[in-house]
Amino acid sequence: MARDDVKTGYKYVGTRPNRPDGLDKVTGRARYGADFSLPGMLHAAVVRSPHAHARIVRIDASKALALEGVKAVVTRADLPTGLTGEDLNLQDNTLAGDRALYDGHAVAAVAATSPLLAQDAARLIEVEYEVLPHVTDVDAAIAPDAPVIRPGVADYSVPEGMHGNVARYMEFGHGDVEAGFAAADVVREHTYRTEATHQGYIEPHAAVGQLGEDGRGEMWVCTQGHWYIRRMCSAVLGIEAANLRVTPSEIGGGFGGKTTIFMEPLTLALSKKAGGRPVKLVMSRSEVLRATGPTASASMDVKIGMKRDGTITAGQVYFRMQGGAFPGMSPIGEALPCAFACYDIPALKHEGIEIITNRPKAAAYRAPGSPMAAFAVESMIDELCRELGLDPIEVRLKNGARNGSKSSYGPVYDVIGLQETLEAAKAHPNYSIPLGPNQGRGVASGFWFNHGGETSVSLAIGEDGTATVSIGTPDIGGSRASIGLMVAETLGIPYEDVRVNVVETGALGVNEPTHGSRATFASGKAAVIAAEAAIREMCKRAAAEWGIDADAVEWKDGAAHPAGPNAGKFPPMTIGEIGAKMGSTGGPISGHHEVTAGGYGASFGTHVVDVEVDPETGRTTVLRYLVVQDAGTAIHPAYVEGQYQGGAAQGIGWALNEEYIYGPDGRLQNPVFLDYRIPVASDLPMIDTVIVEVPNPGHPYGVRGVGETGITPPLPAIASAIAGATGARIRSLPCSPPKVLAAIKALKKG
Amino acid sequence: MAKVHLWASLRRFADGQEVVEVEAATVGQMLDALERAHPGLAPAIKAGLSVAVDGEVIANNRAAPVKPDSEVYLLQRLKGG
Numbered sequence: 001m002a003r004d005d006v007k008t009g010y011k012y013v014g015t016r017p018n019r020p021d022g023l024d025k026v027t028g029r030a031r032y033g034a035d036f037s038l039p040g041m042l043h044a045a046v047v048r049s050p051h052a053h054a055r056i057v058r059i060d061a062s063k064a065l066a067l068e069g070v071k072a073v074v075t076r077a078d079l080p081t082g083l084t085g086e087d088l089n090l091q092d093n094t095l096a097g098d099r100a101l102y103d104g105h106a107v108a109a110v111a112a113t114s115p116l117l118a119q120d121a122a123r124l125i126e127v128e129y130e131v132l133p134h135v136t137d138v139d140a141a142i143a144p145d146a147p148v149i150r151p152g153v154a155d156y157s158v159p160e161g162m163h164g165n166v167a168r169y170m171e172f173g174h175g176d177v178e179a180g181f182a183a184a185d186v187v188r189e190h191t192y193r194t195e196a197t198h199q200g201y202i203e204p205h206a207a208v209g210q211l212g213e214d215g216r217g218e219m220w221v222c223t224q225g226h227w228y229i230r231r232m233c234s235a236v237l238g239i240e241a242a243n244l245r246v247t248p249s250e251i252g253g254g255f256g257g258k259t260t261i262f263m264e265p266l267t268l269a270l271s272k273k274a275g276g277r278p279v280k281l282v283m284s285r286s287e288v289l290r291a292t293g294p295t296a297s298a299s300m301d302v303k304i305g306m307k308r309d310g311t312i313t314a315g316q317v318y319f320r321m322q323g324g325a326f327p328g329m330s331p332i333g334e335a336l337p338c339a340f341a342c343y344d345i346p347a348l349k350h351e352g353i354e355i356i357t358n359r360p361k362a363a364a365y366r367a368p369g370s371p372m373a374a375f376a377v378e379s380m381i382d383e384l385c386r387e388l389g390l391d392p393i394e395v396r397l398k399n400g401a402r403n404g405s406k407s408s409y410g411p412v413y414d415v416i417g418l419q420e421t422l423e424a425a426k427a428h429p430n431y432s433i434p435l436g437p438n439q440g441r442g443v444a445s446g447f448w449f450n451h452g453g454e455t456s457v458s459l460a461i462g463e464d465g466t467a468t469v470s471i472g473t474p475d476i477g478g479s480r481a482s483i484g485l486m487v488a489e490t491l492g493i494p495y496e497d498v499r500v501n502v503v504e505t506g507a508l509g510v511n512e513p514t515h516g517s518r519a520t521f522a523s524g525k526a527a528v529i530a531a532e533a534a535i536r537e538m539c540k541r542a543a544a545e546w547g548i549d550a551d552a553v554e555w556k557d558g559a560a561h562p563a564g565p566n567a568g569k570f571p572p573m574t575i576g577e578i579g580a581k582m583g584s585t586g587g588p589i590s591g592h593h594e595v596t597a598g599g600y601g602a603s604f605g606t607h608v609v610d611v612e613v614d615p616e617t618g619r620t621t622v623l624r625y626l627v628v629q630d631a632g633t634a635i636h637p638a639y640v641e642g643q644y645q646g647g648a649a650q651g652i653g654w655a656l657n658e659e660y661i662y663g664p665d666g667r668l669q670n671p672v673f674l675d676y677r678i679p680v681a682s683d684l685p686m687i688d689t690v691i692v693e694v695p696n697p698g699h700p701y702g703v704r705g706v707g708e709t710g711i712t713p714p715l716p717a718i719a720s721a722i723a724g725a726t727g728a729r730i731r732s733l734p735c736s737p738p739k740v741l742a743a744i745k746a747l748k749k750g
Numbered sequence: 751m752a753k754v755h756l757w758a759s760l761r762r763f764a765d766g767q768e769v770v771e772v773e774a775a776t777v778g779q780m781l782d783a784l785e786r787a788h789p790g791l792a793p794a795i796k797a798g799l800s801v802a803v804d805g806e807v808i809a810n811n812r813a814a815p816v817k818p819d820s821e822v823y824l825l826q827r828l829k830g831g
Contacts, residue, residue: 155793155797156763156793156794156797157759157760157794159759169759170757170759170826171757171758171759172757172758172759173758199831255831256829256830256831257831259829259831328797331829332826333825333826333827333828333829334826334828334829336826337825337826364829364830364831365831366831367830367831368829368830368831409823409825410755410757410802410823410825411802411804411805411806411807411821411823412804412805412821413805414805414806448830449807449828449830450830451809451828451830452809453809515829515830515831516828516829516830516831517830518830596809596810596811596813596814598806598808598811598814599806600807698806707831708830708831
């Protein structure tokens with residue numbers, strides 16, 4: 001699609017109507033995962049390993065099964081054998097095989113007539129363990145004396161001679177980095193570390209599953225992608241995908257963590273063993289933190305060369321990331337290409353390894369890998385700017401990627417908006433507010449690829465001229481409203497006349513989850529094309545009524561019109577008039593589109609943050625925070641702003657407080673929100689936003705995904721602001737008060 | 751013929767070449783041709799790749815067109831949140 005084809009001059013797109021799910025959510029009518037109940041339903045509880053690594057010697061469920069009201073127990077022995085690859089990994093994570101691989105790994109599950117009875121029964125299941133050596137730290141896991149926890153885990157890419165816990169290796173780049181460093185006036189090299197963090201979605205995982213002896217089943221589940229749930233559960237349990245119907249609930253946050261399965265297959269396995277009675281399983285917060293998928297922890301070496309005028313001559317990174325006890329889960333493949341994606345640098349070298357540890361199976365988390373990479377590279381660029389006395393925005397404008405730049409990972413960028421975000425940040429009042437004592441300012445840019453993916457959408461015209469849109473991407477951040485606005489714009493009818501429903505797996509072709517910032521882009525694009533198909537049919541019906549050729553009919557303002565004087569003089573035929581008669585003019589009118597959507601435009605943003613650090617305690621207060629990001633076209637600006645603010649809030653939490661803390665015994669020390677500290681509203685100022693709009697030529701309304709980039713810049717921006725306030729550079733997140741205080745004291749000691 | 755750029759650590763499976771020229775009309779044909787010419791690339795292709803054709807990241811769409819003068823980059827399979 002050429003840039004000129006992007007529509008402009010909108011009536012509905014760009015407005016801020018009330019949220020279609022708002023009333024249900026504030027009145028408690030919205031149905032989340034745990035809200036489903038069915039007659040005869042059982043409740044489940046899970047037995048989890050208290051050890052980071054242990055051989056499972058024996059499981060005895062006889063005492064649990066003897067309890068009245070206990071209907072079924074499942075262990076790995078109840079699941080089919082012979083799986084390979086990622087299907088086997090999913091099954092291994094659903095229920096441990098001969099070894100528990102991390103603290104919290106599921107070992108057995110039980111279903112009973114009440115939640116309390118299920119929990120009592122779980123405590124009566126006896127598991128004998130033989131504790132094995134473990135490792136949880138990303139760097140310790142490749143030390144020469146580290147235990148090899150899963151021998152043979154390396155894939156084709158790992159060169160000989162690497163540690164047995166290395167699962168994947170990659171290297172790419174361009175130009176001559178040594179010549180680039182030689183051309184620089186200053187070359188600096190440091191190691192940066194980030195700890196694992198959790199998506200922190202407010203709604204824990206919950207599902208109700210029902211599976212009969214005939215292998216036919218149904219599930220109601222809180223998920224970002226119910227076709228993924230269907231495929232993965234079917235693989236783990238050895239059932240046919242078509243025999244499993246999955247309906248998504250409303251979702252209380254996902255951020256990537258609900259794009260896969262954790263406990264969902266257990267509801268089906270227990271149901272089958274309990275004679276087909278439905279089984280509900282709701283995870284506790286502690287279970288969510290211990291046994292679902294946080295993101296990776298990372299240890300990252302960065303080397304950058306810069307001239308005194310701010311020109312970056314070369315960059316080099318070596319990233320080490322652990323994604324838990326299963327291969328393929330760390331975002332090393334995303335982190336490396338994101339590292340220098342904001343820049344146009346003549347010489348770059350990227351190397352990275354994925355490492356296996358005794359931690360839970362990592363999952364995607366908002367722009368997977370990009371926040372860590374940004375922390376390393378953007379922090380280093382800030383260090384160079386401060387050393388050379390350069391303005392951080394000017395340096396980014398000088399070196400930043402623009403239309404036609406060759407990206408750091410190879411392909412050439414088409415139409416992108418990084419430079420526009422930098423100019424908008426520079427012009428914003430926040431960038432020139434004078435700072436007081438103990439205050440500092442940080443700037444960072446961020447990137448995410450965005451995604452299109454498998455998409456199937458249907459649209460039906462109602463008898464009253466309204467439109468119902470069926471989509472397969474669960475609405476996490478406002479996609480129903482945004483898709484409704486685009487369909488309203490396309491059909492020329494009021495937004496209130498369009499209802500968008502997220503439908504179950506039996507109602508559409510396969511849809512990828514709501515991930516990769518794709519839902520409004522891809523389902524929206526497909527919905528627009530489906531609406532255009534319905535328009536063509538409505539024009540045909542009007543043409544037949546008028547006795548003219550369908551090509552002589554045009555659609556505008558929600559009605560068919562004769563296209564010019566030669567088509568004849570007929571009054572417009574509205575969508576309501578066409579819908580009212582469609583049963584007698586050829587039948588129902590609908591539109592449908594399915595595609596693996598391409599054309600998603602890359603996303604860039606720039607953040608500016610001011611902080612104040614208490615020199616007595618090391619506590620950091622965020623004084624003001626600005627997000628500037630390119631949305632392509634903001635379909636519903638309030639939701640776009642919400643995505644920017646949400647991403648920033650999560651990034652601030654990652655920068656200041658959040659971390660998985662493992663003890664020497666390999667057990668997670670902080671599996672509750674009291675100890676795993678996410679920011680709450682009172683911790684943050686109102687986050688200012690600027691929506692930059694550089695329309696994406698790959699979408700009829702110019703949309704770019706906006707969901708992920710916002711979490712990327714806060715990590716380096718906050719650390720750089722702290723450096724500005726204190727003179728102390730924190731290269732290991734989080735910038736918690738004790739760590740900042742220690743850095744201040746170390747600086748004073750000299 | 752389309753020029754397919756291999757990331758550095760893949761090149762050892764393709765006789766050290768940085769760029770492999772392939773005759774193909776679609777991403778699927780391109781991957782199949784690569785695998786035929788350099789069987790050592792099979793594990794990487796089977797593990798899943800994202801493919802960028804003329805600047806656009808195609809993800810896993812084997813039907814996406816490749817032109818004779820296309821510039822193609824192989825990337826690790828990308829996941830989103």
